Amino acid sequence: MIRNGDVSFWYADIGHPPRRPPLPGDRDADVCIVGGGYTGLWTAYALLRERPDLKVVVLERAFAGYGASGRNGGWLSDHFSGSRERMAAAHGRDAVLALARTMRETVDEVIAACEREGIDADVVKAGELKVARGPAQAARLAALVAGDRAWGAGPDDLVELDRDALAQRVRVAGATAGAWNAHCARVQPAKLVQGLAAAVERLGATIHESTTVREVVPGAARTDRGTVRAPFVLTCLEGFTATLAGRRRTWLPLNSAIVVTAPLPDAVWDEIGWASPAVLGDMAHAYVYAQRTADGRIALGGRGVPYRFGSRTDVDGRTQRATIAQLTRLLRELFPATASVPVEHAWCGVLGVPRDWTPTVRLDRATGLGIAGGYVGNGVSTSHLAGRTLADLVLGRDTERTRLPWVGRDARRWEPEPLRWIGARLVYALYRAADRRELASGSARTHPLARIADLVSGR
Numbered sequence: 001m002i003r004n005g006d007v008s009f010w011y012a013d014i015g016h017p018p019r020r021p022p023l024p025g026d027r028d029a030d031v032c033i034v035g036g037g038y039t040g041l042w043t044a045y046a047l048l049r050e051r052p053d054l055k056v057v058v059l060e061r062a063f064a065g066y067g068a069s070g071r072n073g074g075w076l077s078d079h080f081s082g083s084r085e086r087m088a089a090a091h092g093r094d095a096v097l098a099l100a101r102t103m104r105e106t107v108d109e110v111i112a113a114c115e116r117e118g119i120d121a122d123v124v125k126a127g128e129l130k131v132a133r134g135p136a137q138a139a140r141l142a143a144l145v146a147g148d149r150a151w152g153a154g155p156d157d158l159v160e161l162d163r164d165a166l167a168q169r170v171r172v173a174g175a176t177a178g179a180w181n182a183h184c185a186r187v188q189p190a191k192l193v194q195g196l197a198a199a200v201e202r203l204g205a206t207i208h209e210s211t212t213v214r215e216v217v218p219g220a221a222r223t224d225r226g227t228v229r230a231p232f233v234l235t236c237l238e239g240f241t242a243t244l245a246g247r248r249r250t251w252l253p254l255n256s257a258i259v260v261t262a263p264l265p266d267a268v269w270d271e272i273g274w275a276s277p278a279v280l281g282d283m284a285h286a287y288v289y290a291q292r293t294a295d296g297r298i299a300l301g302g303r304g305v306p307y308r309f310g311s312r313t314d315v316d317g318r319t320q321r322a323t324i325a326q327l328t329r330l331l332r333e334l335f336p337a338t339a340s341v342p343v344e345h346a347w348c349g350v351l352g353v354p355r356d357w358t359p360t361v362r363l364d365r366a367t368g369l370g371i372a373g374g375y376v377g378n379g380v381s382t383s384h385l386a387g388r389t390l391a392d393l394v395l396g397r398d399t400e401r402t403r404l405p406w407v408g409r410d411a412r413r414w415e416p417e418p419l420r421w422i423g424a425r426l427v428y429a430l431y432r433a434a435d436r437r438e439l440a441s442g443s444a445r446t447h448p449l450a451r452i453a454d455l456v457s458g459r
């Protein structure tokens with residue numbers, strides 16, 4: 001019997017945390033943070049490390065770490081979503097290089113913060129392996145590597161792997177080439193977010209759980225338990241942003257789902273040859289991402305059902321049976337040696353996707369309203385940079401971070417329903433069809449269906 005939902009396996013691993021008390025009626029604060037995931041908590045952390053005297057209140061609908069921050073694939077990577085070329089056209093090449101450098105530093109800063117705060121989140125910085133299955137994926141991987149090189153990736157940052165070199169690191173069925181990126185660590189997401197919440201409380205923040213924010217207006221967050229009045233109100237809801245009044249079309253809550261196996265016997269690990277805990281992904285359009293957990297399981301994720309009508313979200317991470325079957329099939333396909341190892345747990349969650357697939361962090365000083373998110377699946381690290389940047393903006397500081405090209409930007413809104421639903425379903429149907437046809441044909445060309453999907457999605 002596969003356990004489905006219960007937020008995520010990561011909580012089955014450590015136990016669900018006891019709930020903190022809800023907001024006990026109206027309150028005043030210096031800064032009110034809406035959402036108790038990585039973004040909100042890193043913001044509180046950065047603010048209170050700089051200004052311990054501030055009254056910082058975090059409002060959380062369920063419990064801190066209930067959302068994507070307690071459910072993700074555990075890739076703490078230097079990836080930043082969005083087109084470097086588009087950003088360079090608007091801000092110049094140096095601005096994009098500064099952002100890339102900051103993202104690399106961010107990976108190390110999160111690791112340093114864990115060490116400083118005594119957070120044991122199974123963190124190992126062993127890099128990221130990208131594998132290409134078939135000629136089309138190999139061509140895309142070569143283009144990706146060439147692109148990273150053109151943007152300054154040196155031989156220590158990125159290593160190309162031919163079939164044999166890849167097999168030394170991991171044996172994925174049908175893989176013909178790979179690449180290893182040094183700037184990525186594996187984490188246990190729930191351990192990270194729970195440790196972070198405790199660190200934030202030690203610094204003096206108050207986290208109110210079981211408190212749903214209904215509306216954010218200048219100077220106040222209105223909840224089902226009362227109103228928090230504060231000169232700064234920061235919305236840190238990522239995939240849940242659509243739950244706020246007036247925010248339904250800001251970011252699309254894109255679904256992602258994960259299955260986790262039972263611990264693999266040593267003989268199976270030997271066969272797979274995945275000895276280091278480097279995280280692993282492929283180059284499919286509907287790509288998979290995986291990690292080797294600290295206790296020797298494989299956690300493998302993918303898109304599943306991409307989007308629910310009306311920007312609805314799942315209930316406690318419960319995912320569709322078809323998604324579990326699809327991810328299990330992929331797991332067996334990539335690692336045939338796992339055939340006899342059961343899948344024990346499956347769950348899903350939502351991440352936030354802006355219309356132009358590029359994240360945002362901004363604060364309007366006139367209203368005191370701020371927002372950060374839209375990381376498109378790269379939020380484990382980007383949320384840390386977002387938190388530090390929001391803190392700089394609140395404190396009125398002009399720093400290297402506040403000058404980065406993603407600060408202050410905005411994307412246009414998503415289309416109203418049913419267009420949003422039709423578009424999201426269509427895009428992923430096209431990506432999956434393109435993946436199947438590329439593998440079947442053996443062609444090195446990216447299938448035209450994927451190009452149509454890119455056009456529709458605005459990627």
Ligand SMILES: Cc1cc2nc3c(=O)[nH]c(=O)nc-3n(C[C@H](O)[C@H](O)[C@H](O)COP(=O)(O)OP(=O)(O)OC[C@H]3O[C@@H](n4cnc5c(N)ncnc54)[C@H](O)[C@@H]3O)c2cc1C
Pocket residue numbers: 034035036037038039040059060061062063064065066067068069070071072073074075076077211212213214236237238239240243244255256257258289301348349350351352372373375376377378379380381382383
């Ligand atoms: C399955 C999955 C796998 C992923 N894998 C990776 C990965 O490997 N690497 C990576 O970099 N990124 C990954 N991501 C994305 C990453 O996890 C997120 O971008 C990141 O956690 C976002 O953090 P957040 O704090 O902004 O949002 P969240 O963690 O979603 O936090 C938002 C919080 O707000 C609360 N909330 C919702 N509505 C309200 C309301 N009305 N009032 C008050 N509180 C509310 C929620 O309960 C939640 O706790 C993944 C996401 C998913 C879903």
